[in-house]
Amino acid sequence: MDSQFLVSLVIILITFAIYIGIAVANTAKQTSDFYVAGRGIPPIFNGMAIGADWMSAASFIGMAGTIMLLGYDGLGYIMGWTGGYLFLAILLAPQLRKFGRFTVPEFIGDRFNSKTALVIAAICTIIISFTYSIGQLSGSGVVIGRLFEIDARIGTMIGVVLIALYSAFGGMKGITWTQVAQYVILIIAYLVPVIFMSFQLTGNPIPWISYGEIVTKMGELDRELGISEYFAPFTNASKWQFLALMFTLMCGTAGLPHVIVRFYTVSTMKAARWSGAWALIFIGLLYFSAPAYAAFARFILMTEVAGSQISNLPTWTQSWVDTGKLQVADNSGDGILQWNELVIANDIVVMATPEIANLGMLVIGLVAAGAMAAALSTAGGLMISISSSFAHDIYYRVLNPQASERKRLFVGRMSIVVATLLAGIIALNPPGAITQIVAWAFAIATGTFFPALVLGVWWKRANAQGVIAGILVGLGVTLAYIFAAKYGGFTILGIIDTGAGVFGATAAFLTNIIVSLATPAPSKELQDEVINLRYPEQMVYKDGEVYLNDGSTK
Template sequence: MDQQSIVSLSLILATFGLYIGIAIFCRAKQTSDFYVASRGVPPLWNGMAIGGDWMSAASFIGMAGTVMIMGYGGLAYIMGWTGGYLLLTFLLAPQLRKYGRFTVPEFIGDRFGSHKARLIAAIGTIIISFTYIIGQLSGSGVVIGRILQIDAMYGTMIGVVIIAIYATLGGMKGVTWTQVAQYMILIVAYIIPIVFMSLQVTGNPLPWLSYGTIVSELGALDRELGLTEYFAPTENKAQMLGLMFCLMLGTAALPHVVVRFFTVSTMKAARWSGAWAIVFIALLYLSAPAYAAFSRFILMTQVAGQSIAGLPAWTKTWVDTGKLQVADTNGDGILQWQEIIISNDIVVMATPEIANLGVFVVGLVAAGAMAAALSTAGGLLITISSSFAHDIYYRLVNPNASDKKRLAAGRWAIVLSTLAAGIVALDPPGVITQIVAWAFSLAAGTFLPVLVLGVWWKRANAQGAIAGMLSGLGVTLTYIILAKQGITIFGLLDTAAGVFGVPVNLLVMYLVSKATAAPPQHLQDEVMDLRYPEQMTYKDGEVWMDEASGK
């Protein structure tokens, strides 16, 4: 093991020890701890935990690489993911918090008064979260594979064990506070390299202000090589708009994101959590385009055009992971830009080495990448666990189950789902950002219309919700499979499958709800009640002020 690997491994083990310590200290002792952290997380810290939960391997590892390789079209990920939080914060989060449930399936089951709707929502949640976690495990494999200089597949196996141990201990209470620590680590790890790269390339320590000049130079380099310019508008505008649509609506409907707003005490705290989350998320998302521009510039000017025999040492270590290919296809002994095949998933990890930023910075980025993968994996596993143990086992199979049995069921669900996702992640069906985009399309197609109409349309009923979820999930999943086989509509790829699932779900739910009996009056009153501050309640067609508020 070389010096770089030793430094990286030491930093990762140190941070992992911190996470385990927090998880043990905040160990869940009851179900409310395990599922919603006893609803006692302050908005500022919850916003940071949301940021940590959100900064997945796709954001940390994959997004800058996707923007670097796709150019203008890759910005759909940044705009879509950020815009979704505005929808969630203002359209759903406060109302769902006021309803006072533990999970999204529990809200759907109780709002529509249907165990069948609860079961379908729980299964949908497990499918979406399972798809998402494949990307996180794949990302951990990239990091561990580089550190140990082994194939990323074996790195994934090690990541499965680490993530299963970490998430099983603390439940939502432990995961929340570890996500706060993980956010701090990952954001420092992400920003430090681009500050150094900005100084190295432009002499300006503020990359957000300096990378514009580099983009202009990249355009000139692309023209010389006969390539499409880096930030030239994409020809497939339908795909870019469709992808933004799916990422935005999927963000507002992802079960593991929605449930984070259940961990605060009030509707007001839920709104502030969303506001803080946007601030913390923006720190990374505003940095990703700079990262992409600097990385591409350094590769094009300092690596491409060099002698094959004299390539720097970092190329061999990444070739060993299977994520980088360099070949002298024209036999001239010089590495051309077109002869470099670099995976989206290694750009952030490899660039500090490419820019020769030193072993500590490279190790810090590795620790940040693992923090990103762990933070989101923890939230996803808690969501899978709660869907199985709370919504299926407790609410449907064994309503008399003790807290001890429910916690045991939740922890076993985490272990088994991690192992199953790990098996799939050994040979992932796509790159990290692609896999994660499928999860967003599935979330949008399955849940968004049901959640929005469930909160804002009192006439929506159980039959409509069931038909909407099944049709939306079915259409979205079918299109992903067909698009992977090359069968597309309007040029929309598999990552934009939710474009078809969302309107089908919405239309079916509306038509079926109108064609069947209205929900009971008490359910309609509960829907009206969701729209008012917590001091106010709705009953008998009037808004009542809570006497405890003193008004």
């Protein structure tokens, strides 16, 4: 057992002990604890939990690698994922909190007074969360595979067992407070290496300022090698793909069920708004750092690895070759590793960077712990989302309304175990890179929930027939485009599978509006309830008048 492995293992075990201790101390004893943490989470801590829930393996492991490989074109991920929180905090979160339900499908079912809409929304939640969880389990496999120097697929199955046990135990209450600890660990783990690299390469420990200098130097290297310049826009994708990806990720963020449910865990509309504000700050720390991470890692690879003798490569390369995520080959036969002969998966850039930059065993172990925190925190939220959609929305609200709390908790926990196992089997041979798989989940959310929620909150004329038709058409168009683009080579304006949400959302909005106008309007009570969502919590709209909670007219 080498010292690097031992240090990483000890750090990960310590963090796991912290997570388990918090989960045990906050075990869910009733359904409100299991699904919405008793609605008692303070906004600043909820912002941290949202940050941890949000900064998944795709963000922690895949983001910097994607930007490193795509350059300018990779910025669409950062702008889309961050900008979506503005949509969510302004357009939806406070209003959904005022409606006061447990889940997004429950809001849709009650807002439109339709069990059919409830079931369809629950199925969509399961599809979105399941797709997203494949990316998280694949990410955990990368971390565990490198730690134990085993195939990433074996690491994935180890991750399945860990995540299933962890998610089923505490419910939303336990997961929320665990996510606060996970956020602290993952953000420290993410920032320490990039600060060290910044100081190593530029003498300036502030990476957000210094990485521009490195990008300029890389432009010179790119010209020498005759490859596309790192910061040249639209060299890896079309302008339309860039815009479509941004739109898909923004609207998908505002429609993700496992993110929206976090706003149900606070006590008021005001607390929901502040949760969104804190989340943006906490998320921004990582997302502002990702471009610097990417630039530093690429520069070190170009200057210290490429151009080396194949027989004298750094020792870290063999460890990553063993995981199947790194390939080196002397295709030219000159005994020198050329830049174009180095094939590095974007999923390993952050994990490999401490070794690439020779930052020491402690930092390597810290990054491994942070990556596990990212995968676990998001996986936990996703599994709760799947569980609540099946156990609460379908089982309790439709199939067995008389079920006891104990039975509901049992069904919820079992659905987590089954969903994790199924997602893990698919993650053994993932259909794409982590960021790509996650982008599909966002595309589906964009095509289904974003139009349904925006119209459900802001258009009182939207009715059950409209939302059902809109969700089904949006889902069909999004999935059809993803499969056609990925497996059939079909594109419109150069928009590939990760930008499919723009077509799904357009189809869903149009379908919802046209069908709603062609069918009877909702009842006056439902329309009043929709208008009521737009007023502060202490006000109530009824019969054309706005009242304070004490009954007096405003």
